[in-house]
Amino acid sequence: MKRTLQNMLSEALAASFREGLLPSCEIPPLEVDWTKDPAHGDYASNAAMILASRLKRKPRQIAEILVAKLGDSGGGIQKMEIAGPGFINFFIEPAQWYQMLGVVEERSERFGMSDLGGGRSMQVEFVSANPTGPLHIGHARGAVVGDVIANILAATGHSVFREYYINDAGNQMNNLGRSVYYRYLQLLGEAVEFPENGYQGDYITGLAREIMDRDGDRYRVLGEQEAVPVLSADAGGVILEGIKDDLKAFGVVFDLYFSERELYKDNGVAKLLEELKQKDFIYEEEGTLWFRTTAYGDEKDRVVVRQNGEPTYFAADIAYHRNKFARGFDTVIDIWGADHHGYIPRMMAGIQALGHEREALQVILVQLVSLLRDGKPVAMSTRAGEFVTLRQVVDEVGKDAARYNFLMRRSDSHLDFDLEVAKRQSNENPVYYVQYAHARICSIFRTAAERGFVRPARRDVDPSVLKLDEEIALIKAIVRYPEVVEAAALALEPHRLTFYLNDLAGLFHSYYNRNKVLSEDDPLSMARLFLVTCIQTVLRNGLDLLGVTAPVTM
């Protein structure tokens, strides 16, 4: 509908130019938007005001000419008004709205999907935590945001690939191996001192115990040098399996877990650095290799190979991103914790040096989460191994409440996550608001069946009996849903969907309290049942994109 109006406006403008009613100029994109206030019609355009300065005419005069032209074409418009400084307000024929409800039925579980992306392939990389310990609450937000962005992109005609980058090649893994090794020695009764920067969580002791039970004192005999790499790989593998399980319980599944070590096979990283050196992006100074990231606007050049010969994380990350593009993805989306934002300029420089446009990489920053319990901060220290894990949160508050809570804010905004509030079954907790709307609709259908109503199809009802303002408002909200999904996809902002669903549920709850769906008036009951079916479809589709269940009963 929005697009139809835009096209009509463009045509009207072109016609005015041809007929000399207006001095011609290049046609700028003409905007048509939803109105906030029903008094302003259903849609409004600011076209006349945009054109005013270019055409050197008064906005209202331009608006009048356009409205006269549009009047000729008819097409579902009940009336048009010129208002305020020069807005053109469109009032749509109710029949148009009713007709669009038919689309909801036709498209059903596909309503809201589109081919916006035209099949472009997008890779979404998220979570990507070191397998040095279980995922904690901070990772949970990134996991949901990434997962839902991927869902939304998939729904809008993109080919989506979800990937988890396992940072399993660096110091941290070595540290993990040492931590396990020392716990292991302690379990064997050695009075060794645990490394100061080691991982202190209880899970380390658990891993050490498993190894001891299985392999006895083998690694003590082997010695630290030999044992640490083995224990590191062993423990990393076990922890990664745990991470996968936790994510699965959280509703997050990846297409690929990509190991950083892959990049080092066949000297891959070294070869890449050599290539970049040929292109003069890399130079040597004081025994270290530097990447000329300043060539693309970074504030200083960055080290890629340290003095001790070890490549930095950045070096591997360039190789990783080259690998991504080599696999044919048109766009690569990285979801990072906001504390990594300083890393963006160098990564952007990296992909540009590889010959890609800046736009090919999109970085979404997710702010860290403050965990609360009844309004009081929960003490967390990763070093000391005191933290609330993703698994604990899912077990305590449930998958649906946890996911929904992470989607209630813009990603780039601090989030307080209160465990007590998230599991409270009250109106302080917004998850249930939307789910309850869905459950209520299901309940209406149970009652309807008892009273002998069948679920009506579009052709069984005369929607023109839906005359109430609230009913029209509901229909408009339903019709708007696909646009919300598209907007969320374009902006990579899943929270828009959350807010929309909350609004739709609100409209429904209000309507439900004021009006009976089932009454003595059969045609009205049927029409309302059909309306409610459409709401149910949208709620279910929307919740599905969020990865939150749509319960039949609550």
Added chain:
RNA sequence: GCGCCUGUAGCUCAGCUGGAUAGAGCAACGGACUUCUAAUCCGUAGGUCGCGGGUUCGAAUCCCUCCAGGCGUACCA
């Protein structure tokens, strides 16, 4: 010091990339269950959109100064 982000109702946050009278939830107060689920609804109250300038028909939104908070500023990841 420099860079990025944030600043909107008592609290937590939206505000559709510049539109019409700035919205919602919670908290407060007052109402609605013999009714398709009260995990709901209706109403009241609550604002110098951090401050000051600028851009234009029009600014919470864009630009600049300043103030406050967070993060970053590694041969860590």
